[in-house]
Amino acid sequence: MSLAPDKATLSMSRRKFLLASASAIALSSAGIAALFSRRAYSGTLLSAYEDERGDQYVGGLQLDSNHVFGARVPMRAHGCAVHPQDPLRVLFFARRPGTQAFEFDRATNQVRLIFKTPPGRHLAGHGVFSGDGRWLYTPEHDYENGRGVLAVRDARTFVIASELDTHGIDPHEVLLSADGQRLMVANGGIMTHPRSYRRKLNIPSMDPSLCVLDAASGERVEQWRLPDHLLSIRHLALTADNSLAVGLQYEGTPESAPSVAALYRPGQGLQLLDVPASARPQLHGYVASIAVSEAADVVAAACPYGKGIACWSLRGGEYIDFVAAAETYGVSRLADGSIIASQRDGTVYDMSTARSPSGTRFVTLDRESPIRWDDHWTSVVDT
Numbered sequence: 428m429s430l431a432p433d434k435a436t437l438s439m440s441r442r443k444f445l446l447a448s449a450s451a452i453a454l455s456s457a458g459i460a461a462l463f464s465r466r467a468y469s470g471t472l473l474s475a476y477e478d479e480r481g482d483q484y485v486g487g488l489q490l491d492s493n494h495v496f497g498a499r500v501p502m503r504a505h506g507c508a509v510h511p512q513d514p515l516r517v518l519f520f521a522r523r524p525g526t527q528a529f530e531f532d533r534a535t536n537q538v539r540l541i542f543k544t545p546p547g548r549h550l551a552g553h554g555v556f557s558g559d560g561r562w563l564y565t566p567e568h569d570y571e572n573g574r575g576v577l578a579v580r581d582a583r584t585f586v587i588a589s590e591l592d593t594h595g596i597d598p599h600e601v602l603l604s605a606d607g608q609r610l611m612v613a614n615g616g617i618m619t620h621p622r623s624y625r626r627k628l629n630i631p632s633m634d635p636s637l638c639v640l641d642a643a644s645g646e647r648v649e650q651w652r653l654p655d656h657l658l659s660i661r662h663l664a665l666t667a668d669n670s671l672a673v674g675l676q677y678e679g680t681p682e683s684a685p686s687v688a689a690l691y692r693p694g695q696g697l698q699l700l701d702v703p704a705s706a707r708p709q710l711h712g713y714v715a716s717i718a719v720s721e722a723a724d725v726v727a728a729a730c731p732y733g734k735g736i737a738c739w740s741l742r743g744g745e746y747i748d749f750v751a752a753a754e755t756y757g758v759s760r761l762a763d764g765s766i767i768a769s770q771r772d773g774t775v776y777d778m779s780t781a782r783s784p785s786g787t788r789f790v791t792l793d794r795e796s797p798i799r800w801d802d803h804w805t806s807v808v809d810t
Contacts, residue, residue, distance in 0.1 A: 470762060470808045471533075473517055474769070475504035475801035485519040485531045485538055488775070491809075495798065498538040500529055505552025506600070506803045507531075510582070512560045514807050520565065522801075523599075524549040524621045528565070528585075542585040544578075547571035549621060553600045556582060557642070558607035564591075566598035566612060570620050577601060577612065577640070591645035594638045599661050604669045609648060610640040611671060611691075613660045617678070630678050635660040637673065637691055651697045655685060658699075664719040664726075664760075666741070669693050672719040672726045677712030684712030687737060688728045690744060700726065700739045702746055709733050709749055715756040715802045722764025727778065729755045729768065729802075736768060736778070750778065759804035767806070773798035 473487035476497065485504050486497020505522040515533040518541070526544040531537075544550055544567055554565040563580040575593030580586060595614030602611045616635030618628040627633075637660055639649040653660070653675075662674030671691040677684035687710045688700045702710065711732035718727045719741055726739040731754045738747040754771040761767055766778040 470806060472759060472767060473507050473509070473805040473807060474757060474803060475500075475507070475519060477503070477799040477801070485517075485529060486536075487805075489809075496533075496536055498531060498536055500538060502527060503801070504529065505801060506554070507805050508554045508556055508563065509805060509807055510560050511556055511558060514809070517805075518554060518563070520550050520552050520554050522550075522552045523568070523625065524570075524619065525552070526550060528554070542580070545587070548576065551597070551599045551615075555601050555603050555610075558603060562588070564601055564603075564610060566593065566601045568597055568619070570618075573618060575612070575614055577610065577645075589645070591640055592647075593640075594647055594650055595634060595636045597635075597659075600663050602663045602665050602671070603642065605665060605667055606669065608642055609669065610642050611663055611665075612638045612640065613663055613673070614638055615659045615661055615676075616656070617659055627678065630657070633657065633659065633678060637671070637697060639693075649694070649696075651691065653689060653697055653699060658684070658686075658689075660689075662714060662717045664717045666719055666721055672717050672728075672741070673697065674714035674717035674728055676714060679712070681712035681732065682708040684710065686710075687712060687714045687730060688717060688726060688739065690726070690741075698744060700744055700746070702737070706737075706746065706749060709735070710737050716758050716804070718758040718760045718766055720760045720764045720766055723766070725766065725778075727758050727766050727768075729758045731756050731771065752776065756802045757800055757804040759806045761806050762808050767804065769800040769804060771799050773800065 469491045471489050475485050483500050483503050484497035488495050503522045504519040508518045510516040517531045519529045521527045526549050529538050530541045548567045548569050551566045563582045565578045567576045569576050575595050575598035577591040578587050579589045593612045597615035597617045598612050599615045600613045614636045616633040637651045657679045659676045661676050664672040673689040675687050686699050686702045690698045710730045713732045714728045715731050716729045724741050728737045735752045736750040755768050757769040
C-alpha cells in the first residue's frame with residue numbers, strides 16, 4: 428500500500444509556512460533565517476504533524492535547507508524509529524490506540540503501510556530498531572489479556588518473530604541502551620480499552636514501572652517503581668552512560684504532582700527530580716516529551732499544559748528553571764548538544780543556552796501556520 432503525499436499549494440506571507448506542491452511543505456526562508464540567526468544548524472528533525480485542514484502527515488524539518496517535508500497518512504502518528512544503517516528509512520507509529528505503522532522514505536518522500544497489530548492489541552506510538560537493524564521492537568498493549576508486550580519483528584518483513592513480556596501494562600516508549608545490550612521500557616501502568624477509546628480504567632490501582640530487559644534473551648534485568656503510583660512513566664531520553672531522563676504524567680490533581688521527571692541510573696534505580704513547591708502548579712503534572720543534553724548539563728521536559736519547559740541539572744538533579752512557552756510538546760537534542768523545541772502552533776525555537784533558560788531564543792511564527800507538530804522530535808545527523 429502506497430500513500431501519496433498531499434499536493435495542495437498555499438501561498439503565505441513573510442515568516443509563515445509555505446505549503447509547496449509535489450508533496451512537500453517548505454518553510455519560508457525569512458522565517459528560518461530568523462529562527463536560526465545565531466548559528467547554522469545541520470541535520471534533520473523528524474516528526475508527525477497536522478496541516479490546517481486537519482490532515483495528518485509524517486515527515487520533518489531539514490535544518491540546512493529551510494524545508495519542511497512530509498507525506499500524508501490516514502491517522503495521527505506519534506513517534507518514529509530511524510534505521511541505524513539507513514537513516515533515510517524511518518518508521519512512524521500510530522498514536523494510542525492506533526494499530527498501524529508506516530514506513531517513510533526520506534529519499535522519495537513516499538510512505539507505505541507496513542503492518543497492523545494482531546487482534547486484541549494496539550500500539551503506543553513508539554518503537555526502536557536493534558543496533559544492527561535486523562529487528563524492530565514495538566511496545567504493544569494486549570488489552571484483552573491486560574499485559575504489556577514488546578513485539579520483536581523482522582525489520583524486513585515486519586512479521587513477529589517473538590514477544591517479550593514488559594512486566595507491566597500500558598508500555599509506552601522503549602529505547603535501546605547505548606551499548607545495545609538492554610531494552611528500557613516505560614510501563615505507563617494505565618489500563619485502557621479501544622471500546623472506551625483513551626479512557627483510563629484503573630487509576631486507583633495503576634502500576635507504572637521502568638523495566639530493563641536483556642535485549643538478547645528478553646529476561647528482566649531491573650525493574651523500578653516510584654513511591655507515588657499515580658506518576659505514570661511515559662517518556663525516555665538516553666545518555667551515553669545508559670542513564671535515562673524519564674518523563675512523567677500525574678493521574679491525580681495536576682497541581683499536586685510532586686514532579687514530572689525522574690532520573691534512572693543503571694543499577695541505582697529511579698530518582699524523582701525535585702521541584703520547589705511553589706513551581707509545581709506551573710508544571711501541571713504532565714510531560715509530553717523529554718530530552719537530555721550532557722554538553723549543556725540539562726534535562727528538559729516539555730510541559731504543554733503548563734505552557735513551557737521544566738529544566739533540571741543532569742549531573743546534580745537540581746531544579747534550574749521553567750521556560751515559559753505556549754503549548755510546547757516536542758523537545759530534542761541536536762548533535763551539538765543544543766535543545767530544539769516545538770510548539771503546537773508550528774513555532775520552532777532554540778534553547779540556545781539551555782543551562783540558563785533565561786537565554787532561550789524565541790521566534791514566534793504566524794499563528795496561521797498550517798503546521799501543528801505532534802509530541803515528539805527525533806534528531807538525525809545527515810551525512
